[in-house]
Amino acid sequence: MTGMTQLKPPSESENKQRPAAALWYLMLACLAFVLVAAQLDCAQDLSLTGPGPGMTVDEPFNVGQGVFLVRAIQVYGLGVIAPESLREIFEHPNYLPDHPPLGRLLIGIAHETIAAFAGNDARPFVVTYGRYASAFCFACLVLVVGWFTARRSGHTAALITVASLIAMPRLFGHAHLAALETATTLFYVSTVLAVVYFWDTESPPTPKRACLTGLILGLALLTKIQAVLIPIPVIIWSLWKWRQKAILPLICWGGIGVLIFFVGWPWLWFDPVGHLSEYLGRTTERAALYVEYFGSKYADHDLPWHYPWVMLLTTIPVGLLVLGCVGATKIVRALKGSPKRPSGEILLLLSFLWPLFLFSLPGITVYDGVRLFLMVFPLAAILIGQGGALAFDWLRQRVPSKPATIVAVLLLLSQAYATLAYVPYWLSSYSLLIGGLQGANAAGMELTYWGDSITADMLQQVVQDVPENSVVQLAPILHPAYLQMLQETPEVKRKGIRLIPFESEKPVSEYVLYFQRNPYLPEILKPQQMEVGQVIREVNHQGVALARLIRLNKVR
Numbered sequence: 003m004t005g006m007t008q009l010k011p012p013s014e015s016e017n018k019q020r021p022a023a024a025l026w027y028l029m030l031a032c033l034a035f036v037l038v039a040a041q042l043d044c045a046q047d048l049s050l051t052g053p054g055p056g057m058t059v060d061e062p063f064n065v066g067q068g069v070f071l072v073r074a075i076q077v078y079g080l081g082v083i084a085p086e087s088l089r090e091i092f093e094h095p096n097y098l099p100d101h102p103p104l105g106r107l108l109i110g111i112a113h114e115t116i117a118a119f120a121g122n123d124a125r126p127f128v129v130t131y132g133r134y135a136s137a138f139c140f141a142c143l144v145l146v147v148g149w150f151t152a153r154r155s156g157h158t159a160a161l162i163t164v165a166s167l168i169a170m171p172r173l174f175g176h177a178h179l180a181a182l183e184t185a186t187t188l189f190y191v192s193t194v195l196a197v198v199y200f201w202d203t204e205s206p207p208t209p210k211r212a213c214l215t216g217l218i219l220g221l222a223l224l225t226k227i228q229a230v231l232i233p234i235p236v237i238i239w240s241l242w243k244w245r246q247k248a249i250l251p252l253i254c255w256g257g258i259g260v261l262i263f264f265v266g267w268p269w270l271w272f273d274p275v276g277h278l279s280e281y282l283g284r285t286t287e288r289a290a291l292y293v294e295y296f297g298s299k300y301a302d303h304d305l306p307w308h309y310p311w312v313m314l315l316t317t318i319p320v321g322l323l324v325l326g327c328v329g330a331t332k333i334v335r336a337l338k339g340s341p342k343r344p345s346g347e348i349l350l351l352l353s354f355l356w357p358l359f360l361f362s363l364p365g366i367t368v369y370d371g372v373r374l375f376l377m378v379f380p381l382a383a384i385l386i387g388q389g390g391a392l393a394f395d396w397l398r399q400r401v402p403s404k405p406a407t408i409v410a411v412l413l414l415l416s417q418a419y420a421t422l423a424y425v426p427y428w429l430s431s432y433s434l435l436i437g438g439l440q441g442a443n444a445a446g447m448e449l450t451y452w453g454d455s456i457t458a459d460m461l462q463q464v465v466q467d468v469p470e471n472s473v474v475q476l477a478p479i480l481h482p483a484y485l486q487m488l489q490e491t492p493e494v495k496r497k498g499i500r501l502i503p504f505e506s507e508k509p510v511s512e513y514v515l516y517f518q519r520n521p522y523l524p525e526i527l528k529p530q531q532m533e534v535g536q537v538i539r540e541v542n543h544q545g546v547a548l549a550r551l552i553r554l555n556k557v558r
Contacts, residue, residue, distance in 0.1 A: 023157060027148035030164050035141035037168065038177045039134065041426055045491045046458050047130035048120055054178045055426045055454035056461075056517075056549075057129050061180045062483040065132035067098050068110025068180075088268040099269045099277070100284060104189075104224035105182040109135040113180075125490045132180035139188045140177035143167065146188070147380050150195045151387050154346070158394055162325070162414065163387030169418040172317050172372050173379040175428020179454070182226050183376045189222035190377040193232050194353045201251070202346030206244045212251035213258045220262020227285065228377060231360065235352035242344055291369045292521035297446025299521045302369040310361040313372050316436040316447075318382065319417040323435070326382050328389030347388075354381040370451050371429065390414075427543050429454050439544040448519070453484060455517045455541050455548035463539045464515060464551050465493045473511035474551075475504035478522035509554055513538075517549040527552075 041054040044061075074091045075082050082088065091097065112135035113127060120131070144164055152160035168174055176183045196215045201207045207215075222229035233256060240248035264270055270277050290301040295309060315323065333347040357375040361368040368374055390410075397406045424431040424439075430450050432442040443449060468474055479485055488494065489501045504514050506524035514535065516527055526534045535552040542548070 023152050023160075024149055026157075027145050027152065027160070027164070030148055031141040031145035034144040034164075034168060035137055038137040038140055038174070042133040042137065042178055043130050043458050044133070045130065045461060045488075046493065047128050048116070050120075051130070053426060053458045054130075054133070055175065055429065056456040056458065057484070057487060058179055058181065058452040058454050059480045059484045060182075060452070061129045061132070062487040063098060063100075063481075064106050064109050064182060065113055065127050065129050065180045066483075067103075068106040068108070068132060068135075069113050069127045070094075070096055070110070071103060071107050072110035072114050085271070089272060092269040093272060097269070099281065101182060101226055102224040102263070102267050103269075104221060104266065105135075105185040105226060108139070108185055109180050111135065112138065123492065129180055129487065133178060136177050136179055136181065136184040139184045140167075140174075143184070143188045143191065143380060146192050146195065147383060150199060151384055153199070155388050155391060159387040159391035161387075162390035162394075163383045165414045165418065166322055166325075166383040166386045166390075167380060169322060169414070169421055170318055170379050170383070171420045171424050171428040171431035173376060174421050175424075175426075175431070175454075176373070176376060178426070178428070183373055186222070186226040186228055187377040187380060189218065189225050190229055190232060191380045193218045193222045193229070194236075194350065194381070197236055197255075198346035198349050201240070202349075206240075206247045207251045209250060209254045212254035216255040216258030217262060219255060219259030220266065223259055223263035224266045227282075228357070228374065231357055232353070235349060235356050239344060239349040239352060242342075285367060291367075293369050293451075294446060294448045294520050302367040303365050305368055307362040307364070309368060310358045310372075310375055314358065314375075314378070314382075316432050316442070317372055318379070318433060319420055320434050321413060321417045322382075322386050323433075325389035325393060326385040328392055329385035329387070330389075332388060332392060333385075350381055350384060354378050354385065371448060424543070426457060427455060427541075427548060430543065430546075430548055439546050443546045449546060450517055450548045451519050453480075453517050456488075456515065457541065457549075460539065460541050460549055460551075461488075461491055462493060465497050465499065467538050467551060468497075468499055468513055471498040471500075472513060473500050473502060474513045474515050475509060475511050476501050477504040477514065477516040477524070477527060478519055479503045480519075480522065512554045513551065514554060515549075515551045518547055 040052055042048070042051045043053050044055065044057040071091070078087045078091070082091070092099070109132040112133070113131040116131040116134055117128070122128070144167055147167065148160045148164040151163045173187075193215075196218050200211055200215055219229070219232060222232060236255070237252060240252055264274075290303060293300050293302060293305060295305060318326070330351060333345070333351050337344060337348055357378050360366060361375055372379070394406065394410050397409065401409070420431055420433065421428070427450070429452060430439060432439050432447065436442050436445060436447070439449070464474065476485055476488065485501055485503065494501065501515075502510070504516065504524070504527075506526050514527065516523060520528060534556075535554040537550055537552050539551040540547050540549070
């Protein structure tokens with residue numbers, strides 16, 4: 003797109019309209035919440051929402067832990083602030099300290115809020131209820147990113163950015179899960195945007211301003227370990243911009259962030275060194291996870307360096323990728339005018355690239371598609387918004403304003419097609435760059451990894467197809483809690499169906515229910531071996547099987 007004009011900062015008249023503009027993005031955030039909340043049900047749990055992704059492997063942990071924390075706070079009341087009470091909660095055998103508490107606390111609050119209206123059944127918790135936390139966090143993400151982009155780059159760029167957030171199927175899909183990724187993305191991105199917005203001045207930020215932005219860093223650290231990636235680009239950018247004058251603001255910012263992290267996680271209080279070492283070392287001590295990538299099975303620490311880049315490029319719609327490249331090019335070109343004073347947009351670009359570079363390094367674990375670096379997607383959306391605004395200005399110079407607007411809207415809607423086309427299998431989405439899901443299947447890419455393809459509709463069909471009091475074998479079993487929560491599904495319990503792990507050497511039932519995570523499936527359940535049984539039900543999207551219920555030909 004040569005010949006495009008550079009984006010100008012918002013004018014004085016635009017600044018006067020900012021309160022009204024903020025209402026626009028609040029309305030768009032509410033719309034985003036409604037779009038997500040319309041499809042959250044994973045097991046026919048709630049009549050006010052439609053069927054969404056099936057329950058994923060990690061959701062029982064997250065909802066269970068969130069409910070435990072909220073109910074503990076309710077039991078202790080104001081006494082919860084006493085150190086003895088906190089010790090009883092955070093050293094209780096039921097407390098799982100694998101992640102900081104903020105994300106799960108939000109899930110627990112959402113669960114208890116929905117339960118107050120919808121009621122509880124015999125289950126200890128309902129996964130669908132906890133999913134409203136991610137829907138709320140996604141709406142907040144739309145508000146924060148949209149408002150920030152409007153302030154920095156104008157209304158057009160902001161609207162394109164917001165549309166891009168919804169048009170990224172994997173980001174949109176994660177907003178439907180009671181998982182930590184959407185909350186982590188919200189606080190991660192908010193921390194970066196706060197630094198860009200409040201620090202991008204001629205002189206370094208005052209200690210007070212640095213401390214205030216450090217509060218958001220602390221909240222990010224309280225969600226998930228990915229937040230430890232935030233400081234590196236901020237440190238590089240600050241030292242580049244102000245040299246030694248940046249040291250004091252960085253100390254204030256990081257110090258407040260660490261303080262909030264420590265104060266907000268009482269589990270650390272009772273053995274700071276030991277518990278912090280346990281938390282930071284947990285990712286290196288766990289068993290390896292396996293990934294299918296271009297037809298080969300890799301351990302998570304052995305994947306080729308290009309895995310994160312390929313996954314990013316093949317899961318964002320192609321048109322948005324082009325606009326993102328235009329936006330990134332604009333930022334780099336602007337840097338040439340003042341290389342010693344990098345703008346805040348350079349920090350955005352560094353914060354976008356840094357996680358991808360990190361996960362490209364040898365020995366760094368990465369798995370589950372884009373899940374571990376999902377926080378770069380909103381930063382990419384800001385680049386897309388800037389590139390889209392440049393493209394729109396270029397188009398308006400050659401076409402009257404009204405036709406140009408119609409063309410731009412139609413092009414954006416075309417990029418949102420994947421979000422509609424993959425309902426509710428957003429975590430299996432691939433772009434046209436690889437030929438969609440069919441092309442990804444032909445290339446040997448991972449089709450599904452978290453169990454979300456065993457949807458509420460699929461479970462209902464299983465209940466209809468399998469006789470009462472039957473035994474159904476399930477595969478793969480990535481954690482026993484996943485099996486236990488599926489067993490608690492009301493329809494499954496009502497019909498007396500018993501779910502057990504599938505053992506290929508000695509199957510005890512003719513029925514097998516599985517999702518297509520190939521590295522964890524026994525050979526007889528892989529697509530080329532389907533002569534071993536008859537397919538009764540299948541979740542099939544774009545001609546690719548994502549989950550199946552089969553009847554085995556032989557049972558030992």
